[in-house]
Amino acid sequence: MARKSSPPGRTVPPAKGSAAEPADAKKAPTLASLRGEIDRIDKELVTILNRRASIATQIGQVKNTNGLEIWSAAREEEVLAKVLGASQGPLPQDTLRLIFRELMSGTRALQRTLRVACLGPKYSYSYLAAVAKFGEAVEHVTVGSIAAVFEEVNRRHVQFGIVPLENSTDGRIADTLDMFTKLPNVKIRAEVRLRIHHCLLGRCEWSQMRRVYSKSQALSQCRNWLGKNLPQAAKVEVVSTAAAAELAQREEYAGAVASKPAAQAYRLNVLAENIEDQANNLTRFAVIAETPEARTGRDKTTLMARLPNEVGSLAKSIAPLEKLGVNMTWIESFPMPTGSGDKDPAYLFFLDIEGHVTDPQVQKAIEAVRKRCERLDVLGSYPRSEIIES
Numbered sequence: 410m411a412r413k414s415s416p417p418g419r420t421v422p423p424a425k426g427s428a429a430e431p432a433d434a435k436k437a438p439t440l441a442s443l444r445g446e447i448d449r450i451d452k453e454l455v456t457i458l459n460r461r462a463s464i465a466t467q468i469g470q471v472k473n474t475n476g477l478e479i480w481s482a483a484r485e486e487e488v489l490a491k492v493l494g495a496s497q498g499p500l501p502q503d504t505l506r507l508i509f510r511e512l513m514s515g516t517r518a519l520q521r522t523l524r525v526a527c528l529g530p531k532y533s534y535s536y537l538a539a540v541a542k543f544g545e546a547v548e549h550v551t552v553g554s555i556a557a558v559f560e561e562v563n564r565r566h567v568q569f570g571i572v573p574l575e576n577s578t579d580g581r582i583a584d585t586l587d588m589f590t591k592l593p594n595v596k597i598r599a600e601v602r603l604r605i606h607h608c609l610l611g612r613c614e615w616s617q618m619r620r621v622y623s624k625s626q627a628l629s630q631c632r633n634w635l636g637k638n639l640p641q642a643a644k645v646e647v648v649s650t651a652a653a654a655e656l657a658q659r660e661e662y663a664g665a666v667a668s669k670p671a672a673q674a675y676r677l678n679v680l681a682e683n684i685e686d687q688a689n690n691l692t693r694f695a696v697i698a699e700t701p702e703a704r705t706g707r708d709k710t711t712l713m714a715r716l717p718n719e720v721g722s723l724a725k726s727i728a729p730l731e732k733l734g735v736n737m738t739w740i741e742s743f744p745m746p747t748g749s750g751d752k753d754p755a756y757l758f759f760l761d762i763e764g765h766v767t768d769p770q771v772q773k774a775i776e777a778v779r780k781r782c783e784r785l786d787v788l789g790s791y792p793r794s795e796i797i798e799s
């Protein structure tokens with residue numbers, strides 16, 4: 410609204426409390442009054458959070474009585490979607506997501522503390538993906554290999570595991586696909602799509618660095634940068650990026666390609682950030698468990714197909730998908746582990762299709778594909794997930 414102007418050359422201040430004085434000038438909030446308001450809101454928030462926690466405790470009792478599982482990817486996705494959809498305020502969606510992730514992690518822990526295995530040590534990317542999915546209020550069990558994550562789930566030492574499936578720069582993670590061939594009863598319950606930003610960590614100058622440790626995939630994702638900036642340093646593959654940070658902590662003239670949180674955890678300096686060759690570097694992780702996930706209506710299903718070694722078998726096997734209008738979003742070929750005595754190894758294909766295994770159209774498609782395969786395993790149906798920025 411335009412303000413009335415005074416005659417030129419004569420500025421008369423409005424009388425205190427007069428209509429000419431803007432109401433908000435009188436009541437300009439002070440820092441103390443605003444902080445008082447925040448304190449009042451926080452009190453209300455704590456009351457509401459505890460009310461939510463009491464309800465979650467009751468839900469836990471109902472689950473116990475009915476033998477239901479504590480964690481539900483489907484339900485947590487639903488909660489997040491409703492919260493993000495309802496928000497109209499200035500809080501960014503990523504911030505809300507983080508708040509609710511920890512909120513659900515905390516309320517879940519009131520029902521039961523879950524054990525989640527991942528390739529460690531702590532602050533590996535698998536660990537960061539596990540925190541992104543389950544929050545901090547779970548027991549994070551770090552193990553020494555991807556195979557060990559599967560074994561922990563299979564032996565029921567943990568309720569869930571998290572393993573990398575594929576990377577946008579580097580492709581499939583062979584160790585994970587190999588374990589699905591060995592333990593096809595292990596199910597995918599959720600996916601985590603995590604943006605990966607690598608850092609060069611160390612304690613010496615770049616020019617003094619003699620060795621750079623990292624996981625093979627991380628070294629490969631930064632190959633150009635490392636070649637250009639650290640040509641003198643040997644690139645040494647180790648089991649995980651966090652293990653690399655651990656080694657770099659012990660050796661003065663060594664560095665590691667690892668995550669930024671790993672720098673803090675292993676008391677290393679971040680010598681360079683975002684050293685990945687492709688800016689959109691993304692890894693898709695799978696949450697694995699012994700039990701299947703419920704339908705959300707925004708789901709994906711992963712299949713593992715063994716095909717006869719014949720001309721056109723792949724094209725024939727996936728033809729029913731198009732006919733039934735089922736969209737395929739991923740396909741990866743994988744040679745069958747040897748030992749069968751075959752001269753030419755048979756090929757396995759990993760496929761993602763849209764929809765849940767309980768959707769009638771998806772069921773029809775799976776049965777039609779199954780008829781054209783030597784063997785077909787449904788590795789799981791789970792909610793499609795958003796990209797999480799790390």
Ligand SMILES: O=C(O)C(=O)C[C@]1(C(=O)O)C=C[C@@H](O)C=C1
Nearest residue numbers: 468479480481484485513516517
């Ligand atoms: O809805 C449930 O089943 C709950 O237990 C509540 C809740 C939540 O805090 O919102 C907690 C854990 C589940 O994984 C999903 C949601």
